[in-house]
Amino acid sequence: MTDHLVPAAPHPPLHAAETLLAPRPEPRPVQRILFGDAAELPFRWLRSxxxxxxxxxxxxxxxxxxxxxxxxxxLRARLAETLADEVPQELSVPVLLDGWWYIDRTHPLDGVTxxxxxxxxxxxxxxGVPVPVPGQLLPGExxxxxxxxxxxxxxxxPDHRLLAxxxxxxxxxxxxVTDTETGVVVDDSVHGAGPDAVFSADSTALLHTRLDDLGRRAEVRRHVLGSDPSTDPVLLEExxxxxxxxxxxxxDGSALxxxxxxxxxxxxxxxDLxxxxxxxxxxxxxxxxxxTVVEHAGDRLLLLHADPVTHRCVLAEAPLGPGTLPEGATPLLHAQEGESFESVEAFAGFVALQLRVGALPAVRVIPRRADGSLDVGAVRQIVTDGPLDAVRLEHTPDWDQRTVRCRVDSFLTPPTMIGVELDGGAQxxxxxxxVPGLDASRYVEKRLWATSPDRTRVPISLIARADVVADGTAPVLLHGHGVFGQSLDPLLQPEVLALADRGVVVAVAHVRGGGELGPQWxxxxxxxxxxxxxxxxxACADHLVASGWAAPDRIGAVxxxxxxxxxxxxxxxxxxxxxxxxxxxxLVDPLETMLAAEVMLTLEEWTEFGDPAEDETAYRTLRACSPAENIRETEYPAVFALTALEGTDYPPSGAAIWVARLRERVTSDPAERPILLRVAxxxxxxxxxxxxxxxxxxEQLGVADLA
Structure with missing residues (x-):
């Protein structure tokens, strides 16, 4: 069997009234009985x-x-032109380490060097930072x-003489491993390693991970340069x-x-290196x-973990050496309501804390005293201008630096790297x-808050053209995810601006299950x-209608x-x-997908959804939420499911079953509210x-003009 779709049988000429007649796969009912629950599955055969x-x-x-x-x-042609103007997302600024500026160059004139x-x-x-010019090396570079x-x-x-x-x-x-002055290869004998390697303090050995038969970094090994890698000792095995x-x-270079x-x-x-x-x-x-995060701070360890009582994040410290963290750690700073700590990076004179505040990434700086302790009373946040600015720490390796680097993004902020001086706070x-032609003043971006039935406040990120009035007439695209702890943070995208230009309000519902408000969220x-x-x-869709940002019959869910x-x-x-x-x-037929033996799921998916074959609670939760198994016999919105035979996380059969069951039950006029499936x-x-x-x-929302 080839891995592409064979053409369907030739269709006879169609009359106008017949052009919207959709395929109707034959129901072949089978029954699933599990935990005393019986479910009729008329289209399970589409899984083959x-x-x-x-x-x-x-x-x-x-x-x-x-x-x-x-x-x-x-319309597709015009939209394709808009999507062709994608904004580059990569930023690369030289970093200083021990008196050397290291430069990543990616440009047609330079290649990737x-x-x-x-x-x-x-x-x-x-x-104070070099500005590389494409196609031209800096003096001495x-x-x-x-x-x-x-x-x-x-x-x-550590001596900058070798590069691996x-x-x-x-x-x-x-x-x-090469000599940085001559380019001569010193050692290339290690194969089957992971991408992370660290030199010993004397630069004679390379600590690296080793892959197992599953491609997993399962061991830590020590390789003495010039030796036979088959004799490399295993320092740790997982x-x-x-x-x-x-x-x-x-x-600070002291520890692995x-x-x-x-x-x-x-x-x-x-x-100890x-x-x-x-x-x-x-x-x-x-x-x-x-x-849980552990950071080596030179003379102590820093720890981020969840308080067992409040479940809020805590920044703590502990002495170097063996321990049973977090039990032996001393709390320093607790996350407040609406905050979550994500990572911490230590420097000689300060600590940079990556967190989320009000569902957005933010960075705070904590000075260190002369004895290395953290002055948590002097903590301050990196402040930027936009109401939806996502501020993220950028990695910088210099232990003694006095500048914090951050990346800033929003719906209206192009990817930007800033440096913030600790002494004086200048940015x-x-x-x-x-981004040619970008005029941010033509738009507004806002944070709204919906209220869920259990009184939980749910954040919404929104962008619209500045002259769009919240009078209940605008079409809206409402995006949602809410799984795996992943966050849908604002990002400048030309297609979003193009939609806003045509009066479309674009919104993101940051629902529970995502990571916007931390692990507990x-x-x-x-x-x-x-x-x-x-x-x-x-609740987010209701709030957009109630607040006038959306027309009740013009919301598109994505x-x-x-x-x-x-x-x-x-x-x-x-x-x-x-x-x-x-x-x-x-993933719209989740219960059958999780129960199918031929579907290779990951531990992350089992952790996210549970095991419905063994756990009745997991089964009944998925049974209640499954889009394909809870379709009502009433009018529905138009539906378009797009999937592919290869390269997807979930088999296309789920989308096919969902579409077939929608056509079987919904009562909407298929000409006005079609139900479509595309399988690439x-x-x-x-x-x-x-x-x-x-x-x-x-087109479904009545916004067909992208000219």
């Missing part, structure tokens, strides 16, 4: 997607979608790696096949940090969850992506609390992957709230699907 009859049905769905959307070709130059007045730009396209990681020796690069290969990385090891060097993480647990060790033959020192027990723009929307996410999405489960369940709950639904590679061969066609789905949704 490699059979000829299912492939022919999917091809018929594509042919029907072609006919139903043929008039949208001009890694270079360095000695710090001196001649190479510094207006903000030398290229260390000429082509980084296959390089997954780079490590420098991890090159992607078939069975893991090949570690290539037997849990769900967990993976990662390495990093403490910013070893972390084991999985969706359900975390564990940390340290190793001056004694690389020693056994790593365990500093935490295996901690439930993966949100400098180090790099900003140029995620926990409150997963497993048996999955219905909270659905409640929140419906969800992708597992987020489509939330959107689809919300539509079952309140179909009258939505005019159209766009579901991209959707591969997600390599993702841009085409994105254009097609967007054009269809705009």
């Amino acid at each position: 997607i490699r059979t000829a009859e299912v492939r022919q049905h999917l091809a018929a769905e594509n042919a029907h979608t072609d006919r139903a959307t043929s008039a949208l070709a001009p 890694f270079s360095r130059v000695r710090d001196c007045e001649a190479v510094r730009g207006p903000a 030398s290229v260390l790696v000429e082509d980084c396209r296959r390089v997954l990681g780079i490590a420098l020796s 690069r991890a090159e992607a290969a078939a069975a893991g990385c090949r570690l290539v 037997p849990d096949h769900w967990s993976e090891l990662t390495l990093s060097r403490s910013r 940090m070893i972390r084991s993480t999985s969706p359900v647990a975390a564990e940390v060790w340290t190793l 001056a004694a690389p033959t020693a056994t790593p020192v365990q500093v935490t027990d295996r901690l439930a969850g993966s949100s 400098h723009v180090l790099q900003r992506v140029e 995620h926990r409150d929307g997963r497993r048996q609390r999955r219905t909270h996410s659905v409640d929140d999405f419906v 969800g992708s992957g597992a987020g489509a489960l939330v959107v689809g369940a919300a539509v079952n709950r309140a179909p009258e709230l939505f005019r159209a639904v766009l579901a991209e590679t959707p 061969d591969s997600l390599e066609d993702g841009d085409d699907l994105r254009v097609e789905g967007g054009a269809w949704l705009l």
Whole structure:
């Protein structure tokens, strides 16, 4: 069987009234009985997607979608032009380390290179940082790696004499160690490694991770340069096949940090880089969850963890050496209501704290006293101008630096790197992506708050044209996700601005199950609390209507992957709230997908949803939320499901079953509110699907003019 759709049988000429007749797969009812619950599954046979009859049905769905959307070709073309103007998201500013500026260059004139130059007045730009010019080396700049396209990681020796690069290969990385002055290869004997490597303090050995047969970083090994790698000793082994090891060097250069993480647990060790033959020192027990963070602060350890009573995040400190963190740690700072701590980075003179405040990323700086202790009474936040600015720490390796680097994004802020001086607080723009024609004054971005049925306040991010009046007439695109603790933070995207230009209000519902308000926000929307996410999405749509930002019959709901489960369940709950639904590679038949033996799910998915085959609570929660199994016999919004045979996280059969069951039960006029399915061969066609789905949704909302 080939992995593409065979054409459907030729269609006879169609009369106008027949052009919207959709494929109607034959119901072949089977019954699922589990935990005393009986469910009729008339279209389970569509799960056999490699059979000829299912492939022919999917091809018929594509042919029907072609006919139903043929008039949208001009709109698709105009939308494709808008999407072609994607804003580059990568920022790269030289970083200073021990008197060297290290530079990542990515440009058609330069290729993808890694270079360095000695710090001196001649190479510094207006903000004291070199400004590389494409196609032109700075005075004294030398290229260390000429082509980084296959390089997954780079490590420098403490004396800056050696560079190790991890090159992607078939069975893991090949570690290539070169002399930074001559470019001569010193050692390239290690294969099957992970991308993270750290030199010992004397630069004679390389600590690295080793991949197992599953491609998992399962071991930490020590390789003496020039020796036979088959004799490399194993310093640490992680037997849990769900967990993976990662390495990093403490910013002061004294210690190797070893972390084991999985969706359900975390564990940390340290190793003195001056004694690389020693056994790593365990500093935490295996901690439930993966949100605990340990940072080496030179003379002490810093810890982020959840308070067992309040469940709020705590910044704590502990002495160096073996311990049983967090039990032996001293609390320093507690997150307040609406805050969550995410990471911490230590420097000689201060500590930078990455957190979320009001559902947005933010950065705070805590000075260190002369004895290294943290002056938590002098903490201050990096302040920017936009109401929806997402501020994130940028990695900088220099232990003694006095500047904090942050990236800033919003719906109206192009990707921007700023440097904030600790002494005086002056801010400098180090790099900003140029967006031709952007006039931010033409738009507004806002934070709204909806109230869920249990009185939980749910944040909404919104952007609209500045002259759009909240009078209940505007069309709205409402995005939702609410799974896996992932956050949908504001980001400048040309297609969003193009929609706003045409009077469309674009909103994101930050429902429970996502990560916008921290780990507890995620926990409150997963497993048996999955219905909270659905409640929140419906509440956000209601709030947009009640506050005048949305016309009640012109809301388009958008969800992708597992987020489509939330959107689809919300539509079952309140179909009258939505005019159209766009579901991209959707998980909309979750119970059958989780129960299917042939579907390879990850521990993250089992953790998120539970095991419905063994856990009755997990079964009944998914049963109640499943979009495909709870369709009501009433009018529904128009629906367009887009998926692919290959490259998706979830099989396309779920989307096909959902569409078939919608057509079987809903009472809407199929000409006014069509139910469509598009199945591409591969997600390599993702841009085409994105254009097609967007054009269809705009047409359904009455916004067909993108000229």
